[in-house]
Amino acid sequence: MKKILKTRAVLAVLIIAIVFAGCPNDNEYKGQSPAITTSELPNGTVGTAYSQTLVATGTPPITFSITSGVLPSGLTLNAANGAITGTLTGMGEFAFTVRATNAAGNTERQFTIIVTHEDDGKGDGSPGDPFIIGSLESLVKIGTGDDDFSLDASYELAADITLPATPPGGSNWTPIGNWPMDLFNGTFNGNGRTITGLTINRPDTEDQSLFSAVGAGGIVKDLKLEGVSITGLSYVAGVAWYNAGTVTDVSVAGVVQGSEDHVGGVVGQNDSTGTVENSYSTAAVSGGNNVGGVAGLNSGTVENSYATGSVKGADGVGGVAGLNTGTVKNSYATGSVSGQIRVGGLVGNNITGTVQNSYATGSVTGQETVGGLVGVNQSGGTVRDSHATGSVTGQETVGGLVGVQSGGTVRDSHATGSVTGQETVGGLVGLNSGTVENSYATGSVTGAVGVGGVAGLNTGTVRDSHATGSVSGEQWVGGLVGVNQSGGTVRDSRVTGDVIGTSNVGGLVGLNYSTVLNSYATGSVTGQDTVGGLVGSNVSYGMVQNSYATGNVTGQDEVGGFMGATFGGLVGFNSNTVQNSYATGSVTGNNMTGGLVGQNLDGLVRDSVALSATITRSGVIGTNFGRVIGDSSGTLTNNHGLATMTYHDAPGAVGNTTFPDHNALDNRKDGADFTNSGMAAWTAVGWDIKDTKAAASENSPWWWDSTVNRPRLWFE
Numbered sequence: 117m118k119k120i121l122k123t124r125a126v127l128a129v130l131i132i133a134i135v136f137a138g139c140p141n142d143n144e145y146k147g148q149s150p151a152i153t154t155s156e157l158p159n160g161t162v163g164t165a166y167s168q169t170l171v172a173t174g175t176p177p178i179t180f181s182i183t184s185g186v187l188p189s190g191l192t193l194n195a196a197n198g199a200i201t202g203t204l205t206g207m208g209e210f211a212f213t214v215r216a217t218n219a220a221g222n223t224e225r226q227f228t229i230i231v232t233h234e235d236d237g238k239g240d241g242s243p244g245d246p247f248i249i250g251s252l253e254s255l256v257k258i259g260t261g262d263d264d265f266s267l268d269a270s271y272e273l274a275a276d277i278t279l280p281a282t283p284p285g286g287s288n289w290t291p292i293g294n295w296p297m298d299l300f301n302g303t304f305n306g307n308g309r310t311i312t313g314l315t316i317n318r319p320d321t322e323d324q325s326l327f328s329a330v331g332a333g334g335i336v337k338d339l340k341l342e343g344v345s346i347t348g349l350s351y352v353a354g355v356a357w358y359n360a361g362t363v364t365d366v367s368v369a370g371v372v373q374g375s376e377d378h379v380g381g382v383v384g385q386n387d388s389t390g391t392v393e394n395s396y397s398t399a400a401v402s403g404g405n406n407v408g409g410v411a412g413l414n415s416g417t418v419e420n421s422y423a424t425g426s427v428k429g430a431d432g433v434g435g436v437a438g439l440n441t442g443t444v445k446n447s448y449a450t451g452s453v454s455g456q457i458r459v460g461g462l463v464g465n466n467i468t469g470t471v472q473n474s475y476a477t478g479s480v481t482g483q484e485t486v487g488g489l490v491g492v493n494q495s496g497g498t499v500r501d502s503h504a505t506g507s508v509t510g511q512e513t514v515g516g517l518v519g520v521q522s523g524g525t526v527r528d529s530h531a532t533g534s535v536t537g538q539e540t541v542g543g544l545v546g547l548n549s550g551t552v553e554n555s556y557a558t559g560s561v562t563g564a565v566g567v568g569g570v571a572g573l574n575t576g577t578v579r580d581s582h583a584t585g586s587v588s589g590e591q592w593v594g595g596l597v598g599v600n601q602s603g604g605t606v607r608d609s610r611v612t613g614d615v616i617g618t619s620n621v622g623g624l625v626g627l628n629y630s631t632v633l634n635s636y637a638t639g640s641v642t643g644q645d646t647v648g649g650l651v652g653s654n655v656s657y658g659m660v661q662n663s664y665a666t667g668n669v670t671g672q673d674e675v676g677g678f679m680g681a682t683f684g685g686l687v688g689f690n691s692n693t694v695q696n697s698y699a700t701g702s703v704t705g706n707n708m709t710g711g712l713v714g715q716n717l718d719g720l721v722r723d724s725v726a727l728s729a730t731i732t733r734s735g736v737i738g739t740n741f742g743r744v745i746g747d748s749s750g751t752l753t754n755n756h757g758l759a760t761m762t763y764h765d766a767p768g769a770v771g772n773t774t775f776p777d778h779n780a781l782d783n784r785k786d787g788a789d790f791t792n793s794g795m796a797a798w799t800a801v802g803w804d805i806k807d808t809k810a811a812a813s814e815n816s817p818w819w820w821d822s823t824v825n826r827p828r829l830w831f832e
Contacts, residue, residue: 147175149221159230160204162275166191170198172216185212185281188231207231208278209252233274241269250274259292267293270303279313288315291328295358299331306339314344319375324348327356332389334361344370350377354399357384368397379403380412381423390416402428406438409449413439422448429455432464435476440469447474454481460491461504468496479506486510487519488531495523504531512539513546516557521550534559540572543583547573554580563589568598569611575601582610593617594626595637607633608831614639622652623665629656632663634817634829640667647671648688649699658692662817671705671734681707682714685728690719698725704732707739710746711757722753723802725790730771732764741775742785756790756801795820798827
């Protein structure tokens with residue numbers, strides 16, 4: 117019995133073994149893995165039909181896909197049957213990898229298709245019969261002299277061309293020509309075609325671009341560069357690092373970067389005879405000094421051109437040009453711009469150059485000398501008929517349009533973006549030692565020291581200009597100019613925005629050492645010490661003449677409840693001259709508070725009128741209040757105060773027409789009673805006022821406006 121059982125067990129094991137030995141494994145169930153048997157694909161010609169089918173063995177179904185590289189332009193791969201079909205539209209050397217996949221696995225194979233143009237190499241290189249660039253081989257031959265492909269010949273691109281792919285860290289291009297002896301002085305006509313995939317990776321080498329250098333006789337036109345990736349040391353660009361000829365109707369897209377100087381999206385250096393026109397760059401551009409979205413350095417002309425990519429650098433960084441000693445006109449930039457010093461939305465550093473009819477809209481960020489349009493506009497430089505709308509952020513000398521204007525001119529221009537900085541911050545110009553004329557700013561301005569709606573610090577001329585944005589800061593804060601330094605002039609200008617600060621705060625000028633003429637402010641003014649509706653502090657050789665303020669002036673308590681002194685409807689503190697001027701706003705202050713001037717210390721106030729409705733003492737310890745002057749140790753002549761003006765001993769208190777120390781200085785602090793009953797009341801006290809606006813002028817600025825029952829200035 118035991119033998120029988122043992123035999124049966126052996127038979128069972130044998131049967132199981134036989135069964136398992138006869139079963140297929142997992143892969144055998146799925147079939148045979150694919151293998152691509154097609155070894156190569158034929159080349160093609162632009163404009164012709166192309167049809168090839170990849171063959172693969174293995175268990176069907178087999179699908180096909182591209183895992184790297186690209187097919188020639190115009191071709192597609194049928195995933196189901198491996199057919200590559202279409203009409204070839206672009207030249208180049210196209211390397212790609214095909215993967216075949218089925219249920220059992222996958223396999224890959226690399227292929228290359230070279231596409232040329234049937235007219236490749238035709239022509240004799242003359243302007244009337246240019247060489248036809250119909251292949252990658254012909255493109256790289258330009259300028260070598262082979263087959264007469266010289267640097268002086270004419271060339272025409274027959275179709276779009278894609279440059280071959282490069283390994284990581286590699287390059288596929290050597291620039292055409294060589295500086296300084298082998299400049300391209302021929303003509304390259306792209307015919308509206310595109311070169312794709314220009315790659316240069318030589319971070320330690322200068323002079324990197326499609327063309328090394330274009331001479332005075334050279335022309336590069338009607339060409340698009342897409343997918344560029346260019347890295348060099350200095351003098352780096354998309355089209356030409358140096359141009360003394362003409363670059364027209366070209367575009368660049370991709371990345372252009374250098375670690376040092378003269379880096380541009382289109383050209384690195386545009387020489388004095390060079391022209392870049394009707395061109396643009398969308399490339400991201402970065403470098404060290406003199407970095408621009410179109411041109412790193414422009415000494416020639418950039419016209420009807422623009423850049424939309426971001427631009428980054430250190431010194432001399434601009435949305436269109438990093439450094440401009442030539443002309444930039446009818447151009448614009450929309451990308452963000454960032455750097456350290458001399459940073460501008462359009463031009464970083466403008467030296468004796470011209471910026472005309474151009475604009476920038478991108479945000480601008482830097483440390484020092486930062487402007488929404490131009491970082492610095494130096495002596496001989498001109499900015500006209502231009503504007504900036506982007507926000508501007510920096511530390512020192514920051515302006516909505518120009519960071520620093522050093523002897524240059526800004527005319528018929530404006531800025532609308534917000535401006536934020538610390539020292540010398542202006543809605544239009546941070547520091548002005550040149551001329552600002554017929555220009556304006558509307559953005560809010562925020563800073564600490566030397567903050568103005570148009571200029572933070574002015575030692576030049578601001579005329580026929582205005583600001584409408586709010587202005588806030590700490591010291592020397594003005595609706596138009598923070599500090600009007602010796603030699604500075606503010607005339608025929610106006611402010612409508614509110615102003616808030618701590619010390620030396622004015623509706624028009626925070627601190628004035630020079631001339632304020634024929635100007636006005638209408639916004640409210642708030643501060644803690646030395647606050648005026650028009651000028652916070654008028655000192656040294658300061659003169660305020662033929663000007664007025666209509667905004668309310670309010671003194672704020674400092675921390676601990678203490679408030680500073682000198683609050684005036686027109687001027688907070690005066691130690692020089694105020695004449696032929698008036699103020700209408702109510703004034704609130706703790707000490708030395710007047711409807712026209714808070715304190716007149718050895719200065720002259722004459723022929724002026726205070727029309728404030730109320731003067732209010734804001735603290736319990738304050739003294740020295742008056743209809744015209746709060747406190748005076750200077751000269752007061754022929755001044756008048758509104759007869760119905762009331763004094764409030766505290767905010768909310770019942771007012772009366774009797775002021776403290778009313779009899780002091782023979783009533784001159786309060787001025788003679790004034791009824792403001794019409795134009796005759798003003799002329800009776802010596803004012804020269806014209807009947808109509810048309811009769812007024814710069815030299816005789818006042819005209820009577822019956823709708824507001826007071827005189828207004830000639831330009832209103």
